[in-house]
Amino acid sequence: MKRIDLRSDTVTLPTDEMRKAMANAEVGDDVYMDDPTVNLLQKKAAELLGKEDALFVISGTMGNLLSIMTQTRHGDELITGRNNHIITHEVGGLAALCGVMTRLVNNDNDMIYPEDIEAAMRPDDIHEPRSVLVCLENALSNGTVVPLEIMKKDYETAKRLGLNVHLDGARLFNAALALNCDVKELAACADSVMFCLSKGLGSPMGSMICGTKEFIAQARKNRKRIGGGGRQMGHMAACGLVALDVMTKRLHEDHDNAKYLAAELKKIQGVHLMSEPEISMVFFKLDADEAKFMSLCKDAGILMNPSDRGVYRVVTHVGVEKEDLDVLIECIHKAL
Numbered sequence: 001m002k003r004i005d006l007r008s009d010t011v012t013l014p015t016d017e018m019r020k021a022m023a024n025a026e027v028g029d030d031v032y033m034d035d036p037t038v039n040l041l042q043k044k045a046a047e048l049l050g051k052e053d054a055l056f057v058i059s060g061t062m063g064n065l066l067s068i069m070t071q072t073r074h075g076d077e078l079i080t081g082r083n084n085h086i087i088t089h090e091v092g093g094l095a096a097l098c099g100v101m102t103r104l105v106n107n108d109n110d111m112i113y114p115e116d117i118e119a120a121m122r123p124d125d126i127h128e129p130r131s132v133l134v135c136l137e138n139a140l141s142n143g144t145v146v147p148l149e150i151m152k153k154d155y156e157t158a159k160r161l162g163l164n165v166h167l168d169g170a171r172l173f174n175a176a177l178a179l180n181c182d183v184k185e186l187a188a189c190a191d192s193v194m195f196c197l198s199k200g201l202g203s204p205m206g207s208m209i210c211g212t213k214e215f216i217a218q219a220r221k222n223r224k225r226i227g228g229g230g231r232q233m234g235h236m237a238a239c240g241l242v243a244l245d246v247m248t249k250r251l252h253e254d255h256d257n258a259k260y261l262a263a264e265l266k267k268i269q270g271v272h273l274m275s276e277p278e279i280s281m282v283f284f285k286l287d288a289d290e291a292k293f294m295s296l297c298k299d300a301g302i303l304m305n306p307s308d309r310g311v312y313r314v315v316t317h318v319g320v321e322k323e324d325l326d327v328l329i330e331c332i333h334k335a336l
């Protein structure tokens with residue numbers, strides 16, 4: 001029986017091409033900055049995003065942390081959304097390791113609008129912390145994308161107020177695909193950008209942060225400080241190159257599969273689709289007993305996360321075929 005893992009796009013396995021690239025990579029000591037494969041990956045990532053420079057880091061969490069650390073001082077405040085990944089899923093790293101306060105935007109759709117930034121900006125007052133950074137996310141963790149126009153206006157507003165902008169673009173390529181724009185256009189709405197090579201792009205590990213040369217030089221120092229300076233990292237960077245060259249070009253398959261699943265779910269009485277999928281994520285409620293549904297899934301070889309207050313999330317990725325989604329649909333019918 002095939003194992004069908006619908007829990008997340010983080011479960012993707014390296015492709016054969018990645019495994020070969022890993023084995024054959026030309027490597028060096030990346031702390032000395034002489035690993036040619038890492039250097040090539042960083043050059044490519046910077047070019048793709050239209051930024052001066054880029055840095056290869058272990059994870060999206062490390063990329064966000066270093067971006068915040070490099071653009072803030074202890075006691076500073078950043079503005080972000082209450083459900084952004086840096087708030088809900090990064091173990092309070094920005095407080096624990098950067099000493100940064102947060103001012104949270106509270107919109108139901110998790111977007112941040114220019115007026116939210118204006119309202120959250122602290123006045124120049126002896127009593128108040130210094131507002132320094134806005135942290136945006138696109139695609140959002142709720143599976144929606146922030147329109148480019150909003151990103152542009154957010155950036156203009158932040159710059160007018162003297163703030164820097166960091167973009168958590170863990171799924172930047174999914175967002176650009178859904179918005180039918182170039183990743184450069186999204187990257188132009190931020191001073192620093194993090195995107196993941198793992199997740200939908202299939203690398204076993206790694207994320208990139210991109211920005212000015214000065215920002216990257218300081219982030220590299222901070223990466224060393226937190227123990228993230230790797231040595232023969234080219235073996236991993238080689239997968240990142242395949243991710244950029246090959247895997248970015250197939251993401252539409254995951255989006256199409258998510259749309260297929262949503263269309264099928266809409267036909268079933270007792271299934272409530274939360275919204276039309278915009279990237280590779282489908283959210284739905286089910287008028288069926290959760291334990292029964294989960295057990296049916298398990299028996300069919302499907303790995304699903306338990307619901308979040310009744311809402312299930314399915315994530316499509318390179319390891320999921322359309323037929324696998326039919327197996328899920330069958331389980332839903334049985335559970336109902």
Ligand SMILES: Cc1ncc(COP(=O)(O)O)c(C=O)c1O
Pocket residue numbers: 010058059060061062064085086137139140141168170171196198207
């Ligand atoms: C929006 C967002 N940002 C950051 C991350 C962190 O990435 P990592 O798991 O590589 O630390 C994730 C992970 O799922 C994410 O969804």
